[in-house]
Amino acid sequence: MKAKQPEQPNGVKEIARRAKVSIATVDRVIHNRPGVSAKTRTKIEKIIQELNYQPNIIASRLASRKVLNLAILIPAKSIETEYWEILLAGVLQAEEEIRQMGVRIHRYFYDFNDRSSFPKAAKQLLKNEVDGVLLAPLFIEEATDFCGQLQEKNVPFVFINSDLPGLDSLSYVGPELFRSGYLAAHLMSYCIGLKDKILVVNMTKQKEGIHPLLRKEEGFREYFGEKPSRIVKTDALETSDDTVERKVAAALAADPAIKAIFVTSSRVHNIARYLETAGKNGILLMGYDFLPENVAWLQKGMIDFLICQKPQEQAYRGIMTLYQHLVLGIAVEKEHFMPIDIITRENHMYYKN
Amino acid sequence: MKAKQPEQPNGVKEIARRAKVSIATVDRVIHNRPGVSAKTRTKIEKIIQELNYQPNIIASRLASRKVLNLAILIPAKSIETEYWEILLAGVLQAEEEIRQMGVRIHRYFYDFNDRSSFPKAAKQLLKNEVDGVLLAPLFIEEATDFCGQLQEKNVPFVFINSDLPGLDSLSYVGPELFRSGYLAAHLMSYCIGLKDKILVVNMTKQKEGIHPLLRKEEGFREYFGEKPSRIVKTDALETSDDTVERKVAAALAADPAIKAIFVTSSRVHNIARYLETAGKNGILLMGYDFLPENVAWLQKGMIDFLICQKPQEQAYRGIMTLYQHLVLGIAVEKEHFMPIDIITRENHMYYKN
DNA sequence: GCTTTGTGCGTGTACGTACCCGAAAGTAGT
DNA sequence: ACTACTTTCGGGTACGTACACGCACAAAGC
Numbered sequence A, B: 001m002k003a004k005q006p007e008q009p010n011g012v013k014e015i016a017r018r019a020k021v022s023i024a025t026v027d028r029v030i031h032n033r034p035g036v037s038a039k040t041r042t043k044i045e046k047i048i049q050e051l052n053y054q055p056n057i058i059a060s061r062l063a064s065r066k067v068l069n070l071a072i073l074i075p076a077k078s079i080e081t082e083y084w085e086i087l088l089a090g091v092l093q094a095e096e097e098i099r100q101m102g103v104r105i106h107r108y109f110y111d112f113n114d115r116s117s118f119p120k121a122a123k124q125l126l127k128n129e130v131d132g133v134l135l136a137p138l139f140i141e142e143a144t145d146f147c148g149q150l151q152e153k154n155v156p157f158v159f160i161n162s163d164l165p166g167l168d169s170l171s172y173v174g175p176e177l178f179r180s181g182y183l184a185a186h187l188m189s190y191c192i193g194l195k196d197k198i199l200v201v202n203m204t205k206q207k208e209g210i211h212p213l214l215r216k217e218e219g220f221r222e223y224f225g226e227k228p229s230r231i232v233k234t235d236a237l238e239t240s241d242d243t244v245e246r247k248v249a250a251a252l253a254a255d256p257a258i259k260a261i262f263v264t265s266s267r268v269h270n271i272a273r274y275l276e277t278a279g280k281n282g283i284l285l286m287g288y289d290f291l292p293e294n295v296a297w298l299q300k301g302m303i304d305f306l307i308c309q310k311p312q313e314q315a316y317r318g319i320m321t322l323y324q325h326l327v328l329g330i331a332v333e334k335e336h337f338m339p340i341d342i343i344t345r346e347n348h349m350y351y352k353n
Numbered sequence C: 001g002c003t004t005t006g007t008g009c010g011t012g013t014a015c016g017t018a019c020c021c022g023a024a025a026g027t028a029g030t
Numbered sequence D: 001a002c003t004a005c006t007t008t009c010g011g012g013t014a015c016g017t018a019c020a021c022g023c024a025c026a027a028a029g030c
Helices: A012-019 A023-030 A038-051 A057-063 A083-101 A117-127 A140-152 A177-191 A211-223 A241-254 A268-277 A292-300 A311-328 B012-019 B023-030 B038-051 B057-063 B083-101 B117-127 B140-152 B177-191 B211-223 B241-254 B268-277 B292-300 B311-328
Strands: A066-075 A103-110 A132-135 A157-160 A171-174 A197-203 A231-236 A258-263 A284-288 A305-308 A335-337 A341-343 B066-075 B103-110 B132-135 B157-160 B171-174 B197-203 B231-236 B258-263 B284-288 B305-308 B335-337 B341-343
Touching: A012 A023, A012 A038, A023 A038, A057 A083, A057 B057, A057 B083, A066 A083, A066 A117, A066 A311, A083 A103, A083 A311, A083 B057, A103 A117, A103 A311, A117 A140, A132 A140, A132 A311, A157 A311, A171 A311, A177 A211, A177 A258, A177 A284, A177 A305, A177 B177, A197 A211, A197 A241, A231 A241, A241 A258, A241 A268, A258 A268, A268 A284, A268 A292, A292 A305, A341 B341, B012 B023, B012 B038, B023 B038, B057 B083, B066 B083, B066 B117, B066 B311, B083 B103, B083 B311, B103 B117, B103 B311, B117 B140, B132 B140, B132 B311, B157 B311, B171 B311, B177 B211, B177 B258, B177 B284, B177 B305, B197 B211, B197 B241, B211 B231, B231 B241, B241 B258, B241 B268, B258 B268, B268 B284, B268 B292, B292 B305
Parallel strands: A066 A103, A066 A132, A132 A157, A157 A171, A171 A335, A197 A231, A197 A258, A258 A284, A284 A305, B066 B103, B066 B132, B132 B157, B157 B171, B171 B335, B197 B231, B197 B258, B258 B284, B284 B305
Antiparallel strands: A305 A341, B305 B341
């Protein structure tokens, strides 16, 4: 079934043989450690070039029992949204894949309704030795501060979910939010009449708004740049169900031309519930994220489109980016934008977050 | 930077110690080899259970220099479509990832315009020892025959691109074609008026039609089940540009109610080119596959939607499925349906095949 | 009684790399 | 020339598993 074949005949041993030195010396050169004369070093480096030496990472891993400690810092899961739990699944997936390679992942959580919880969790994180960090920087100031400390310690960090371009992150893995909003607008424009109006709903408790949501709205508005009057906006600062219902009901009553609703977050299921109980079936509803609750409304036909950006894969790729950088020494992409996926009643069963 | 920690204290050594036997005996039990009394075997198996022993695949791989020979059997790339080349990229990606684990992938190609080329390539493939096969079974009879031979030899095989449910494949990785067509119809119905008609174009040289394309059309028709009169069909048996142009032009002239065109394959760029030269801008155009040529027309706005099913990922996952089954001994999904992705002008730049 | 055959099991080496430890060679100071 | 020290390097072992080899013992055959 399996044929045996010799392979990889040029490892450190072959290099040592050619350079007429011992394996240990070659090892010192490869790992850039002291204790080798410049002359010997140069000679060995030349031979490594010639042989195009690729270290056997299998053997390497077996020999060095080093452990790579990674950490994640994201919002804790909450009753408000399962989003962060899905993301966590991606972390688990990556962990299982690279555990054999000696990677350990430590989890730290903060409360996305409470700014002050971020530095607390960050402080906990910094207590232990860490080689790399994956974080969702929801609070700009706090995250900036934290990343500064990481940089001092020379610990690389990767952003997911939303980017902070100013900081010197190893990479960003996540959506291009502006584009995502623009796409939503384009898709919506296909589906409604030229004189129909659109209601934009922005649900959050933070009175100053949340950056990712605002970015999406900007992109959305950009598409309708020439006719901004087609967009009606209601901010539902409270997120309790009846507040939402009242605001939406008021908006719909005030302008009967509204034929579509765009929700900038995963809370679109709240609107779907309202539309059903209010018996308003003719309204196109679009929102974000492939959460079970949203999918249920998609199936019922109350939600027409969901735009999704693979939170699980974001986390998976984020971890893998750190791994590739730290273990394999591979150069990594500075930005890895997630696809902007359009989910409907027909394709949702094949979608993977 | 990296802390040293002991790990995996219960390997074969620990099992051997507890069972009061040698490592070799434990090894015999683990690999199910003869030379162990039933009593000893049972005892060791019990301990393995207790310890929840997970073999160190790193060390395992290093010790056994076995090579796993996989083979792929797909259409060769052609001037007609780059589709198969993209798929090949997925094979390469998987190969690089698992080469260190001793996997070798051998490539065999046939001509998708020539049935007889399939058994020829298959014969070549069978000449060498193979542990697993990944194939795109475009020709039903020939593929059935080949898979029968594989089954006799006890060689597992995985289908990609399209399925042959009757045969006992290890897995199928690819789209659910019927759904895909249905989704296309739904999406289209959002975008055109109730009285508008749709032209379905089926481009192929095979006079009996090609299974995947027909499946998509079936799904498409299913959506309009109640009003089949809205669908106009033209088969473009020849695939040369002017034949296509003539047929489409004739269809459009014959029925001015046609406001949308659905192409069941990646050849949608041919139609796009025609529509541009003919100056017909008001027609919605939808087709398949994220090929550079199609994307170019998407950017120009001539193609409105592309439906894609990640050929590269299909190949990648197909190979990985074989790997997981053969090397890791993991149970694999019998069917892995690819997402049905909707690509537009706005999200194409973030799409990965 | 002897050899032969087979079963059950342990010893030992190998995979390719990492790294400890100590040897040898070189340098400097007295 | 001696000690004291540094620099440069090689020997050797370990990582956890795979497997060739061979040994001990028992049953079977003469």
